[in-house]
Amino acid sequence: MHLLITGGAGFIGSNFIHYMRQAHPEDTLINLDALTYAGNLANLADIPEDAHYHFVRGSILNHDLLVHLIREYRIDAIVNFAAESHVDRSISDPMVFIDSNIKGVATLLDVARTTGVRRFQQVSTDEVYGSMPAPQQATEETPLNPSSPYSAAKASADLLVLAAHRTYGQDVTITRCSNNYGPYQYPEKLIPLMIQHGLEGKTLPVYGTGENIRDWLYVSDHCWAIDLVLRKAAPGSIYNISGHNERTNLAIIHEIITQLHIDPQLIRHVADRPGHDWRYSLDASKLHHDLGWQPTVSFAEGMHRTIQWYQDHQDWWRDLNQQPVR
Numbered sequence: 001m002h003l004l005i006t007g008g009a010g011f012i013g014s015n016f017i018h019y020m021r022q023a024h025p026e027d028t029l030i031n032l033d034a035l036t037y038a039g040n041l042a043n044l045a046d047i048p049e050d051a052h053y054h055f056v057r058g059s060i061l062n063h064d065l066l067v068h069l070i071r072e073y074r075i076d077a078i079v080n081f082a083a084e085s086h087v088d089r090s091i092s093d094p095m096v097f098i099d100s101n102i103k104g105v106a107t108l109l110d111v112a113r114t115t116g117v118r119r120f121q122q123v124s125t126d127e128v129y130g131s132m133p134a135p136q137q138a139t140e141e142t143p144l145n146p147s148s149p150y151s152a153a154k155a156s157a158d159l160l161v162l163a164a165h166r167t168y169g170q171d172v173t174i175t176r177c178s179n180n181y182g183p184y185q186y187p188e189k190l191i192p193l194m195i196q197h198g199l200e201g202k203t204l205p206v207y208g209t210g211e212n213i214r215d216w217l218y219v220s221d222h223c224w225a226i227d228l229v230l231r232k233a234a235p236g237s238i239y240n241i242s243g244h245n246e247r248t249n250l251a252i253i254h255e256i257i258t259q260l261h262i263d264p265q266l267i268r269h270v271a272d273r274p275g276h277d278w279r280y281s282l283d284a285s286k287l288h289h290d291l292g293w294q295p296t297v298s299f300a301e302g303m304h305r306t307i308q309w310y311q312d313h314q315d316w317w318r319d320l321n322q323q324p325v326r
Contacts, residue, residue: 001024001027001028001076001077001231002027002028002030002073002074002075002076002077003020003027003028003029003030003075003076003077003078003079004030004032004066004069004070004073004075004077004078004079004117005017005029005030005031005032005078005079005081006032006033006060006078006079006080006081006082006108007032007033007039007060007080007081007082007083008029008031008032008033008044008055008081009031009033009035009039009040009041009043009044009055010033010038010039010040010043010081010082010186011038011043011180011182011184011185011186011189011219012081012123012180012219012222012223013031013033013081013082014040014043014044014184015182015183015184015219015220015222015223016079016081016223016226016227017029017031017044017047017053018044018047018223019220019223019224019227020223020227021047021052021053023224023227024227025052026052027052028051028052028053028054028073029052029053029054030054030056030069030073030075031044031053031054031055031056032056032057032058032060032065032066032069032082033055033056033057033058033082034057034058034059034060034082035057036084037186037323038086038186038188040184040186040320041055042316042319043184054073056069059104060080060082060100060104060105060107060108061099061100061103061104061107062107063107063110063111066107066108066111067111067114067115070111070112070115070117071115075115075117076117076118076119077117077118077119077120077121077230078108078112078117078119078120078121079121079123079226079230080105080108080120080121080122080123081123082100082104083100083101083104083123083154084096084097084100084101084150084153086150086188086189087127087148087150087151087273088188088273089150090148090149090150090153091148091149091273091274091275094149094153097149097150097153098149098153100153101150101153101154101156101157102153102156102157102160105122105157105160105161106160108120109160109161109164109170109172112170113164113168113170118171119171119172119173119230119235120161120164120170120171120172120173121172121173121174121175121226121229121230122157122158122161122172122173122174122175123175123177123226124154124157124158124174124175124176124177125151125154125176125177126138126176126177126178126179126215126240126242126280126281126282127146127147127148127150127151127154127277127280128144128145128146128151128154128155128158128176129142129143129144129145129146129176129280129282130144130145130146130147130151130277131145131147131277131278131279131280132279132280132281133278133279134213134279134281136281137242137281137282137283138240138280138281138282138283139240139283139286140176140238140239140240140286144158144159147275147277148275148277158174158176158238161174162174162236165235165236166236170235171235172235172236173229173230173233173235173236173237173238173239174237174238174239175225175226175229175238175239175240175241176238176239176240176241176282177217177222177225177240177241177242177282178214178215178216178217178241178242178243178280178282179214179215179216179217179243179280180216180217180218180219180222181216181217181218181219181302181303181306182218182219182220182302182305182306182309183219183305183306183309183313184316185219186320187317187320187321190214190249190252191252191256191303191306192306192310192317194252194253194256195256195260195306195307195310195311196310196317196321197266198256198257198260198262198266199260199310199311199314201262201266202266203266203267203268204253204257204266204267204268205268205269205270206249206250206253206267206268206269206270207249207269207270207271207272207273207276208269208271208272208273208276209250209269210248210249210250210253210267210269211248211249211250212248212249212276212277212278212279213246213247213248213249213278213279213280213281214246214247214249214252214279214280215242215243215244215245215246215247215280215281215282216243216245216246216247216252216299216302217241217242217243217245217295218243218295218297218299218301218302218305218306220296220297221241221243221295221296221297222241224293224296225239225241225287225291225293226241228287228291228292228293229287229291232291233290233291239284239286239287239290239291240282240283240284240286240287241282241284241287241293242281242282242283242284243295243299244284244295245299246279246281247299250267253267255303256303256307259303259304259307260307
């Protein structure tokens, strides 16, 4: 298979490329990334360019470039990781999110349709469902109810993808995943930020009470699920991907404190985020029933691996902290 992987230098995208190189070494992977602040080629430093892997710097808004890549490399499928993803940044600068997460997806869909790409896979998020009161879980049929500019942009993209299927008959799939963690995650996100601050002896800022709940999934399990959907799901399918590891933000921070042997007094409660969703929770039983997927990395093991990785790769995140945000 010849794949165009957009956003492949980011956190999940780079992990997906590592996964695919091991799981399907015969596939050709074209990594298109604009290398904004969260895109980092150091994530892929151990993957040489060869007949099965090529990196191209560029934007998913560049229609002509997309057409060229699809024709040049005979692309069979597009897996779209390219997105602005940080909620706080979407609150302060929503237009960037509209350009990337909506207009970019519209451009990809149009090019995929006109060039005859067989499958388009959109990587979405549990945040499109909004906050879920306990003990409810969002299924693939739950109405979309986004709260932030980020999640609203992702929900809009999902609707564009479904419209492409219903209107033009495009072969599309959507995956909606719970919070990922693991290697190569940009250190603005909760787990890498807390690890970094803990290692540097800095305070650990937590929004509001810290009782907001997220469901956590180790990134390699997410990559496996995406691969299954890409190869086996029916056109027009939506699949939730859940780690079934619901934890409060405070519980996550205390786990990091315990493993790093640092002082809990470093925790500092700060003003809450505007429109902060209380709880995300997904029902992923459809993915298990249809495609046989279930998480393979326990939360305890995943946290151990993640904390160890950031301890062992301090040069990686220290270099990022010294770079200007683009």
